[in-house]
Every structure is written in structure tokens, then in C-alpha cells.
Amino acid sequence: MSALLLILTNSIFWVLLHFLSGYLSHLLPSSFYTLKNPWFKKRCWELDGRLYVKLFRVKAWKDRVPEAGELFRINPFNKKRFISKQKAYVERFILETCRGELAHWLPILFYPLSIIWNPPIGCWIMLAYALLANLPFVIIQRYNRIRLVRLGKEISS
Secondary structure (H helix, E strand, O other): OOOHHHHHHHHHHHHHHHHHHHHHHHOOHHOOOOOOOOOOOOHHHHHHHHHHHHHHOHHHHHHHHOOOOOOOOOOOOOHHHHHOOHHHHHHHHHHHHHHHHHHHHHHHHHHHHHHHHHOOHHHHHHHHHHHHHHHHHHHHHHHHHHHHHHHHHHHHH
């Protein structure tokens, strides 16, 4: 496969995969996005969010990345700005961090499909892209969810 065709194929693959992942994450029922789901539970190694602050310095860059929560009109919700401390809003925001996290794990999980047509060096490049284009968003969602859960407990008290 020529280099130009490979670039075109990979570009189309990733654009479609990102849109499909976002769309699929909106099709799942809200009941899937619960903190009881092992996928979305807080982990002890996250150090109550301090891992994201100290190791990844998430506060310095999290507000600079794009937000696409309203891209699909199925369950639109903008996570760019926190606008209310009402319990229902905080709970919905928590749900949307779960949805956003899943939407960014899916491209990583589907990365192996790109191995089919890529040469070995291309596979490594595609893996690097999958991780670099998605893990920052996973980090943001997990960091924000930890903070929102803490806030939700304060509101409930």
C-alpha cells in the first residue's frame, strides 16, 4: 500500500472510529453509567484525584481541550463549564463524565483493527495516536468525576 493511501485509510478509520465511539456511548442507557459499574469506579491508585494533579498536571491543560458532549443530539450535555450545584445537575454531570470516558476508551480498544492494513511501524504510530488522542480525555473525565462525587456528597449532607 502506498504511503498516501495508508495515510488516507488511517485518517478515515480514526475519524469514523471517533464518531462511532461517541455515537455508541450515547446509545447506551443511562443505567450503564453508574459508579457501581467497575469501569467507572474510583480506584485507590488514583489517590482521590491527586494522581492526575501531581503526575499529569491535569489542572494546567484540562480546560484547553475540545468538548464534544453536545455533538450528538441524543443526550446533549456540555461539560466545558460547570453551571450549577443542584444535586440533579451534579448527578447528570457525573453520568456524562462516564459517557465521555467510555467514548475515549472505545477508540483505544478498537485500535487493533488498524493492525490489519498497517506495516509494523504504522501499527506503532497508530497505537501512539490512539493513546495520545484519547488518554488525556480519560484522565479529565476521571479527575472531574472524583471531584463531582465529592461535591455530590457535600450537597447530600
